[in-house]
Amino acid sequence: MTLLALGINHKTATVAVRERVAFTPPQLTSALGQLRGMPEVREAAVLSTCNRTELYCVTESSGERPILDWLSDFHGLPVDDLSRCAYHYLDNEAARHLMRVAVGLDSMVLGEPQILGQLKEAYQSARDAQGLGGELELLFQHTFSVAKQVRTRTGIGQNPVSVAYAAVSLASRIFDDFSRSRAMLIGAGETIELVARHLREAGVREMIVANRTRERAEELAGEFNAEAISLNEIPEALPRADIVISSTAAPLPILGKGMAERALKKRRHRPIFMVDIAVPRDIEPEVGDLDDVFLYTVDDLNEVIQENRRHRQVAADQAESLIEHGVSVWLHERRIRSSGELIRRYRDQASDLRELSEQQALARLARGEDPESVVRLLAHQLTNRLLHRPTVAMREASGSERRDLLTAAESLLIDPPSPKS
Template sequence: MTLLALGINHKTAAVEVREQVAFTPSQLESALTELKHLPSVREAAVLSTCNRTELYCVTEPDGEKTILDWLGRFHGLAVEQLTQCAYHYLDEAAAKHLMRVASGLDSMVLGEPQILGQIKDAYQQARSLKGLGGELERLFQHTFAVAKQVRTETGIGENPVSVAYAAVSLASRIFANFSRSRALLIGAGETIELVARHLREAGIQELIVANRTMERAERLAGDVGGKAITLGDIPKALERADIVIASTASPLPILGKGMVERALKVRRHRPMFMVDIAVPRDIEPQVGNLDDVFLYTVDDLQEVIEENRRHRQVAANQAEELIALGVEHWQHERRVRGAGDLIRRYREQGEALRKASEEQAIAQLARGEDPEKVIRRLTQQLTNKLLHGPTLRLREASGAERHDIIQAAESLLLDPAAPSQDSK
């Protein structure tokens, strides 16, 4: 069986593609169930964020094509389109990739902490739906330990910078004084919570939180001294908003061009700054064509993010060393487990042969046969049975000039301390 990591991310695909491949929360259960039931898949977990969609599977050696075909069918995309932007890693490389992702080294914002929580959510969901077996279970647990070590032993997590921070930083370049600005935040998840806290720390005049669930909006608004509204109240709130930042799990846009046009008329065309962090997008791309609207997607935050990347590169190099050690440790444990399974099967085979010979000898004794002859016959038969398989394989290896097998067999099967026939 092969460990496979297959996916797309912000480095390989534009937001237009990523939003087509992303799994909404309502799709994850059915997607994971379908993936797990593919003939070549033994274990599976799905990670889907605004910047990446990744599948982690234990599969047959040729399972990658089957999984890629399934991903295309699920989202109604041509496999050729996915192939152009998808990446895949096998075994050691797959383990290393997951550890790098969990440590924030593969994120758009180097070292951002949110991704580890998202991986833990993906792990818990896969576990609850029985998508995990021993291989992925151990990999995720090992990954969490390595990510924790990276956070505690390097400076990768100091002064946390996220996509949320980058969005607020970009807004500050347009609105020099936040104390005169009003912000409308759409969504109430972790990213919007971070945006709200950054805006509050920057001295924003007014914060409005719009969410499908009023209870969650009220909870976040209460924490940051803002006001909570429902999604139905957005058109009115939009008329007062200088800054709009959206991040929901909605499969369809929440803000359309017409709604924003009407708000701009009421505002007498005072400029609006908008950042759409969501994938799929919450704001129709056509909104960006309107005068007096500055619309950015998560991909447009790259300049702010690159500045952060430069500051954290030293810590990232230290983190890469810890991950290399983590992968080495994971590989060692995996090899030990593999040998353990082989030893168990070999012992079971030997025990089956011993039991069969023992039952035969007991039956012979019960018939009154000479005990000495029975014992001699028993040891001879047992020796022949135990040596038959290895002897046959060694002859085949010798005929095929597989000297590596011959040398390995000599190391495994012969006791150097045992006396040879020549020494007698």
């Protein structure tokens, strides 16, 4: 059996290709069923996110082509187009890749934590679809264990390395309890959407989304059960905001010093945390001169990001070492498991020989033969039957000058000499 990991990701495929190869939740159940129905596939799991689609399979074939052809057919994508951006790993390399994915070493943002949760969802989906057997079940469980070690023993997930995450991380220095804070997000692009996700994960429950087009504001707000407003409504809503994060393409500032002063007066000077991610700036620099405003710009965030990226790289090196150990442990256990079938067959064969000798001995006793003679014959026959096949194999190995087999036979069959007293 071969363990295969096959997929595409943000490093090998464009967004357009990744969109075509992604699996929607309704497609996933069908896909897992089709994969398991292939003659050469014994187990299968599918990981599908915005940045990657990967198939993990236990197959009877030694190559990736049948799985690549299936993926191409399922999504209606020419196999040549897919093969140009697909990668595959086999056996221990596949296990290593899965572990690196789990801890965020293969992610767009080094060490990002979301991928582990997505991988656990993929694992559960495969279990629900009865796509897992002993091989993938144990690999996923071992991978989750390694990922936990990496998270607890390194700092790979502790330092933000994206602008959105850095903004939310800085806010945590000002507010002890996000659940009691209200955030205003100005803009509705990808960065603001990511900020909204990080804020929700951090515990913020109330958000206001302000955008030039109210329709887009309502669209983004709907994803987070937030309030949508236009840019003209910011002055009225600002006094209710504890956190303001802005990222628009406006050519001139949207939030000025006077607007902030009026908001602070209505708030009775409760502080406001502001992050201006936009270039050119959305918030007038003079706003930062106000005593109760903590204003950060994208340059401030970049300093945090660069420093944290250095910290994460150190942690990533530590994570690679833990993963190498994890792969070694998994490979050792896999080899032990692979010997199980051989041991079972060998024991079954010995049991059959024992049963044959036992039945013949009992038959002789039933005919009234001398018990001592029966026992001696039983021992003689059983010994010859157990030793016949190994003896023939050793003679053949000797005649063929197979010293490797003879050395293995000696190690397996001959007890080492007792130490002299």
